Amino acid sequence: MMCEICGAEEGQIKYTKVINGEKVEFFICRNCAKEKGFQTPDAVSAEGRREEEKIQRDAVCAMCGWKLTDVEKKGKFGCANCYEVFRPYIRNLLNKLHGKAKHKGKVPILDEKKLLIRKRIREVKEELDVAIKKEQYQLAAKLRDRIETLSLKMEESDE
Known part of the structure; x- marks a missing residue:
C-alpha cells in the first residue's frame, strides 16, 4: 500500500486516529512520519x-x-x-x-503429559483454596477428590 500523504513511497507505518468515535487508519511512509512529527x-x-x-x-x-x-x-x-x-x-x-531472553527448551513427549497434569493440579488446588475461604465445603470436597484423581493419573504415567 502506498503512502496516503505523498503517494510516492510504500506506506510502512500504520497510523490510527479516532475521529468522532470512529477509528480511521492511515498508512504512511517513514519520511512523511518524520515530517509530521510522528515517532517511528x-x-x-x-x-x-x-x-x-x-x-x-x-x-x-x-x-x-x-x-x-x-x-x-x-x-x-x-x-x-x-x-x-x-x-x-x-x-x-x-x-x-x-533472539530472545527467555529459554523455552523442548519437552519430551512423555513428560508433556505429566506437565499438563501438574499444571491442572495446581489450578485445582487454587480453586480449592478459594472454595475453603468462601466456606463452600461441598465444592471443596469435590475439588479435593479431583486432586486425588489427578495425582493417581500422575502416578500411573510414572509406571
Whole structure:
C-alpha cells in the first residue's frame, strides 16, 4: 500500500486516529512520519536503547564494586548481586545472541503429559483454596477428590 500523504513511497507505518468515535487508519511512509512529527518505531526503540545503555554504563554493583566495563573485559560477573545490577545488559546480550531472553527448551513427549497434569493440579488446588475461604465445603470436597484423581493419573504415567 502506498503512502496516503505523498503517494510516492510504500506506506510502512500504520497510523490510527479516532475521529468522532470512529477509528480511521492511515498508512504512511517513514519520511512523511518524520515530517509530521510522528515517532517511528525505530526512533522509539533507539531512544529506549540509548536510555538503557546510559543506565547500564553508570551502574555499579554495591556488593563487589564492579562496573559494566569490568564485566565486559573479564567476561564474568564479580558476585551474585551483579546478575541483578546488570540484568538489562544481560537481557540485551541474550536478545542479540539468541533472539530472545527467555529459554523455552523442548519437552519430551512423555513428560508433556505429566506437565499438563501438574499444571491442572495446581489450578485445582487454587480453586480449592478459594472454595475453603468462601466456606463452600461441598465444592471443596469435590475439588479435593479431583486432586486425588489427578495425582493417581500422575502416578500411573510414572509406571
